[in-house]
Amino acid sequence: MSRDRVGPTVAVAALLVLAGCAGVPLGGSGDTTASPTGADDPGTPDGSPSAPVENTVAVENGTLPVNATLTYARVQALMGSDTDPWPVRVRNLSEWRASVQRVGASPLNRALGFENVSTDWSEPTGVTVNGAVYVHPGDGSPEKTERVLAHEFAHLVQYRTTMLPWQGRLSQPRPTTDWRNTRRALSEGGAVFVADAYADRYLGVQSNSAYARGLYRNGSATYRSALAPYVFGSQYVAHRIDDPANLSAAYETYPRTTEQVVHNETPAEEPPANLSVRASGSDSWTYLGNNTLGELATRAALDTELDRERAAAAASGWGDDRLTIFRNATDESRYGWVWVMRWDNESETDELRAALLDYTYVRGQNSDAAFGYRKLDDTTVAVVFGDPGFTARADVRATDDDVSVSVDES
Known part of the structure; x- marks a missing residue:
């Protein structure tokens, strides 16, 4: 058993497709040369010379x-x-x-x-x-x-x-x-x-x-x-x-x-909600660790099955989350996850619940993975998903202080 143990990083859609990380188109001038040593002033919009350009770029x-x-x-x-x-x-x-x-x-x-x-x-x-x-x-x-x-x-x-x-x-x-x-x-x-x-x-x-x-x-x-x-x-x-x-x-x-x-906030203005998740595996399902996906990744996941605006609205009440990660002890191609989410207040959680119910239903129809939704308390919910053998045995419970995730062997 472990509290917030660091496991392998499992990123959601970590694509490297833009400039700075491999590629969005960005600029333009029309000047040509492979390794120039021009004397145009960088501060003048028309490039008129007035000061030498230092730091030649190879x-x-x-x-x-x-x-x-x-x-x-x-x-x-x-x-x-x-x-x-x-x-x-x-x-x-x-x-x-x-x-x-x-x-x-x-x-x-x-x-x-x-x-x-x-x-x-x-x-x-x-x-x-x-x-x-x-x-x-x-x-x-x-x-x-x-x-x-x-x-x-x-x-x-x-x-x-x-x-x-x-x-x-x-x-x-x-x-x-x-x-x-x-x-x-x-x-x-x-x-x-x-x-x-x-x-x-x-x-x-x-x-x-x-x-x-x-x-x-x-x-x-x-x-x-x-x-x-x-x-x-x-x-x-x-x-x-x-x-x-x-x-x-x-x-x-x-x-x-x-x-x-x-939301253009500082850490003091919008700190994460208090959320502690204890997780433990079983003989059949090994607990690998946990991850926090965050508001952007939550929005992106909901966006795969829901309207973009609805996904954004549902994710906007994010307070904190933990994705607990499990792998089958005998077949390492089989995974299970419990994604615990805590929202900032009860009204925002209601909007999330409705979105998650639709998301989990549609994902269950479109995926080989099994999906289930759990309400834990007024501001805390969980999505249990992955291998059907895992989702049938995953147990998620909320107490006054934390959330526990375990796997029932029975």
Whole structure:
């Protein structure tokens, strides 16, 4: 038996499909050269010369249809930074393609209704990692490639200046899905905010945030789960600051949950609800650990079977959750889960209950997994799902202090 024991991280639809994590189209200028050393002033919208451009950006493994050095200088000017660049490496990033297209291969994702997706790899793509910026221009225009590059350079400045407040900390929260999505939203939201300012000043193309919102509205539930950190992260940053040079201020008293990101709240304004879940396995079902999915992942899961607006409304009362994870002791392909959710108040729980009843019914019809809904108290509910042999034996009970999850062998 264990209380909130750290188990394997089981992420919900953790797709790497956007710039900063491998690809939304972002920018544009039309300047060309692989490794330029131009002298255009990064602070003048028309690029007229008035000051030398320092920090030449090395472009490796190919050429780009944009001036990487000028783009970096402009981003630095917008952000008020003066840090050395990393090289830009031209690469098609095909190693990310399999993870994007096989989201449904995860047992949890498949059970919750997330499906494999396809992405348009002809669009410019970027990722900033391990001391380099990787860019794949694809078949996109120079403008779109530059938009990607501006987004990635914003990440570069974030990392090189240790702007993200959790960088380098020896003590980190356990890596739940909600924790990862929160930090991704803040990191990507900052880069989107900078890329928006860049496009407004230097480019005649759609902003990064507008592009992401369009994809979010029109995409599948699975694709929306990947876009959500960009959409809500950029909204949060825009709510906090009005100038890319003040980006670091957006990370003061920064959110610790996706609920706080979505609703533009600080940790003090909207702390998670008290929720303690004790879980224990049995001879047949091994308890692996637990995860916290958070408001964004809850919305995404409901979105797989319900109307998008209804899913959002139902998830908006999120207070806290625990997903307890079990695996069959003799057949490791069989899993079971108990997802305990606590909402902020009783009226919001009523809306969630109605949504969950419909969601669990439809998922049970559309899945090989079994689904069951349990009301535990006025603000606490649970969804038991997975292998039918597990769901028939899972026992979930609420007391005054906590929730217990166990598996009955009888």
